Each structure stands twice: as C-alpha cells, then as structure tokens.
C-alpha cells in the first residue's frame with residue numbers, strides 16, 4: 357500500500373518520479389506528491405488529492421528541476437485523502453521532506469511529546485509525526501540526518517518504508533524499512549528507490565532489497581551504504597531483476613485487467629514449465645522434493661492467505677486432501693494471527709500471496725514459524741517479504757499483476773497448488789500411475805482450453821450489458837467450483853461495486869433463496885462433474901422462484917442449458933482442474949459489467965493491490 361519512488365543522480369528527477377508513481381499507482385491512488393531540491397537549491401513540494409495525472413497537471417507551470425527527489429502515491433490510513441494529508445510531509449524547520457508507507461502505531465504518544473516541545477501539526481497523518489520527530493532529534497541534538505533517523509526509528513513502533521531528504525544536503529537521500537518493502541536500484545552514478553522493482557526496471561536490473569531495520573544512505577558519487585540502527589555497516593546483496601518492460605505495459609489492451617485475463621493461457625504455461633513432465637508421467641515441484649520427508653509426515657497443512665489468495669487456498673485444500681490424504685485447514689491470515697492458534701512442530705503452513713507483502717499473511721507466517729511450524733510460500737512477486745521469510749516455496753511465475761482485481765495470480769496459485777498436491781501424492785504413493793496420467797494429460801491441455809474459454813468474451817460482453825444495472829448477484833458452485841463462486845462474486849464487488857454473494861449451491865436453501873425473485877441474477881457453475889445432478893436441482897429451485905440463471909456449463913450440455921436463461925459453454929476437463937476454466941467467464945463478466953458502468957477497472961475505489969497494513 358502506498359507507492360514510494362526516489363531518484364538521486366545526474367538526470368532530471370521529476371519525469372523519472374512521475375513515471376515511477378504511475379507504475380506504482382496500483383498500490384494506492386487517493387493522493388500523490390513529490391519533493392525536489394531544484395537546480396537553484398529550493399525545496400519544492402507539490403501535492404494533490406487524487407491521481408498522479410493530477411500531480412502532473414498542477415506542476416505543469418512549476419519548477420520541477422533537480423536531480424534529487426522523492427515522490428509518493430497514497431492509500432489513506434490516518435487521515436482522509438486530501439492535499440494536506442498527502443506525502444511528502446515537511447518538517448517544522450522546513451528542511452526535511454519525508455515520504456512513508458506503513459503505520460506508526462505509537463504516533464499519538466510521539467505527537468503528544470512533540471506538541472509539548474512546541475511542534476504543531478497540519479495534517480492528521482502519522483507520517484507528519486515521524487518527520488517532526490526526526491526534525492526534533494536532529495535540531496535539538498545538532499545531529500546529522502542519519503543519526504537523527506537512527507535515533508528516531510528506535511522510538512517508533514510500527515511498520516515503515518521511508519525516504520527522507522534534507523534541503524541542506526542536496527546530495528543525499530536516506531531510506532529505511534521495517535515490515536514494508538523497499539528496493540534500491542543501482543545505476544551508473546545514480547540510485548532509484550521504489551516500493552517494488554517495477555519503476556526501476558527500465559533504468560537498471562541491479563537492485564538491493566532492504567531487510568527489516570536496514571537504513572540505507574544514498575549519496576551522490578559514493579557507493580550505496582546500508583547500516584543498522586547502531587550504525588554498523590551491513591553487507592549488501594545486489595540482485596538481478598528479471599522483469600521486462602513489456603510485462604509492465606498494457607500492450608494495446610484498454611485495461612491491465614483485460615490483458616491479465618487474456619494472458620492466462622501463457623501464464624499457466626510459464627507456471628508449469630519445467631515442472632510438468634507428461635511424457636515421464638511425472639510432476640516435480642522442487643521444493644516438495646527437497647523437503648519431502650517433512651511434508652509427507654506432516655500432521656496437517658494449514659493454508660493461510662487473504663482475499664483472492666484465500667479462495668485459491670480453498671481449492672488447494674480439496675486438491676491436497678483428495679490426492680495426498682493429509683488434513684488441511686484454510687484460514688484467513690488476519691483471523692489466524694489473533695486467534696492464539698494451535699500450531700507448532702509437525703504442522704506445515706502454506707502461505708499464499710500474490711504480492712508477497714500482505715501484512716496479515718506475513719505476520720501469520722512469523723507467528724507460525726515462531727511456534728515451530730514449517731513454512732511453505734506460494735507467491736508471485738519474486739524477492740518479496742513472504743518468500744524471504746519462509747522455509748521453502750514455489751513461485752507461480754505469472755509475471756507482474758498490475759490490475760488491482762487479481763486474475764492471473766489466482767489461476768497461477770491454483771496451478772501451483774495442483775502441482776504441489778500431485779508432486780506430494782507421487783512421492784507419498786497416494787495416487788495411482790493411471791490417475792496421475794489422466795490428470796497430467798488434462799493439465800497439459802489446460803492452456804489450450806483456457807484459450808477456448810476466452811472465446812466466450814464477446815458473448816459475455818453482450819450479456820454484461822443486460823446485467824449492468826443489477827443491484828445484487830448470487831454466485832453458486834459446489835465442490836471445486838464453490839471457491840470459484842466466491843471468487844466470481846468478489847471480482848464483481850471489487851470492480852463494479854455491485855453487491856454479490858458467493859455460496860456453496862446447497863446452502864442456498866438455508867437463507868439466500870429468500871432473496872430470489874425476477875430481479876436476481878444467479879450465476880450457477882454447473883459444468884459436467886460428479887455434482888452435476890445436484891446443481892440441476894439447485895437451478896430448478898431458482899427457476900421455480902423466477903430467478904434469472906446464468907449457467908456456466910460444459911460444451912454439449914443439454915439439460916441445464918435448456919432451463920437456464922443464459923448459458924456459457926466451456927471445454928470439459930477433469931473436476932480438480934475445472935476452476936482453471938470456470939474462473940475465466942466470471943472474470944470476464946465482472947470486467948465487462950464494470951466497463952459498462954464506466955468504473956475505473958484497474959484502480960477500483962478504496963482498494964489497493966498490496967495490503968501492507970493490517
């Protein structure tokens with residue numbers, strides 16, 4: 357949440373900062389701001405409520421010169437979205453400008469202390485408290501900025517990624533991190549700072565990911581230096597990023613979300629590459645092989661995740677229990693971490709997170725690890741915090757996901773979970789050769805079948821026009837498609853703001869059926885599988901109450917398709933892999949309805965892609 361960008365070098369900082377903010381806008385977009393030390397040595401700070409494009413407009417006629425600057429795009433936590441609450445925040449001395457991502461939990465205590473010293477506050481943010489604290493320590497102790505930052509951070513409780521510059525020292529930016537990601541790009545005599553590598557990739561592929569409680573000193577003409585709170589210099593691990601620029605652009609699509617939906621067949625292919633060996637009747641997730649004894653003998657698996665990743669986890673449970681016969685429970689990370697959970701040695705925790713930065717998931721991982729569980733991460737963002745704090749894991753390799761509503765990450769997570777279950781079942785001996793052969797052959801065919809599922813796009817676009825003004829939606833599914841129903845409802849809510857509920861189809865009778873009337877669209881996932889007859893009964897129950905049924909069925913369906921009002925046909929596959937296909941029309945439907953309603957598909961209101969606060 358919140359995007360941080362910084363630049364120090366010999367180029368004009370402003371265009372680099374603006375471009376970087378736009379790349380990070382998915383992290384938060386309710387206000388934006390920039391601080392630059394100009395060629396004429398002025399500290400210029402510009403801030404707006406709203407998006408980065410607004411910041412560009414207000415700075416059109418302003419002095420945006422300078423080769424050092426920091427910039428921020430905000431997702432409000434303390435204080436409403438407004439110009440005054442936007443970052444950067446400037447200290448009372450007028451010399452320091454600070455941007456910050458995270459939450460300073462003890463900001464009230466610190467604020468009271470500073471008020472007693474005569475400090476006043478313009479904004480309602482915790483960030484302004486932080487910059488004044490650093491200012492106070494610096495001015496009262498006549499200290500240099502680094503020492504003041506080190507001392508201030510010792511007093512701070514909470515999470516932060518921050519960057520600060522001092523008007524009196526136009527050759528230095530200081531950055532620090534705790535529980536909130538920060539990456540430094542190293543170019544030729546220049547540095548880039550960002551919340552993730554996406555703004556950096558077009559300038560350099562050499563990066564350093566800061567660790568918790570690292571403080572980095574970026575000084576013109578000098579190599580990068582990182583110290584701890586006691587000023588002890590730390591070793592740097594310079595890594596090479598593998599992102600390419602094309603992955604960060606819309607590539608001709610009107611929205612990132614559509615691009616990401618459409619690229620799923622290729623993403624799944626990338627995810628399976630080198631892991632699925634149909635010719636040898638084998639699937640290998642190396643992390644499973646490396647830790648097979650621990651995993652086979654696990655008492656149970658606990659899957660922890662949030663949002664869409666939690667839905668993938670529900671499918672993961674069915675896959676692992678079905679193929680490996682190991683009990684699995686699926687927990688919301690935010691509930692797990694505060695529930696004093698019974699977890700310890702012998703448990704395997706699988707943490708699923710696209711961004712690898714979700715604060716609740718990270719905290720749940722830490723809790724489980726401290727209690728002795730073995731931690732397996734399933735993430736997309738390479739080098740992010742969760743994979744770095746796990747014992748082992750598998751990346752989903754679907755490339756950067758920019759649209760706030762998660763699409764390709766979900767299918768990537770389900771793909772990895774299926775490969776995990778099959779690898780483990782193979783080493784455990786709980787799957788027969790013939791059953792493995794059948795599912796692997798189907799697995800290999802999934803990207804092509806996804807392409808066919810994507811061919812429903814035009815039909816769904818027309819259908820979406822009919823339902824644009826629906827006020828509610830119900831999504832029903834059973835078995836492996838029950839989590840898909842939850843995910844379909846979540847997608848619609850997130851981007852079109854239509855209220856939607858996902859339910860296991862049989863639960864409908866226990867409440868939601870009361871909502872059904874001629875106004876209520878009900879999406880029923882009723883592909884050919886072992887529960888088809890049960891879903892047929894559910895569809896009949898809805899039709900008997902005049903609900904409008906949109907059925908997702910298998911090609912050639914001749915029963916439910918006759919009763920439903922609208923039908924979307926998908927290729928057939930084996931039941932455990934069905935979610936990889938049934939998800940697609942639901943993603944497309946949410947997308948097209950949001951487009952018809954004129955909503956901001958990629959940056960829906962109030963949401964953020966990477967939820968780094970709890």
Ligand code: G6P
Nearest residue numbers: 662663664665709710711714762
């Ligand atoms: C946010 C995003 C969702 C995502 C959830 C979990 O709410 O908007 O799309 O599913 O966080 O994020 P993670 O990165 O941990 O998968």
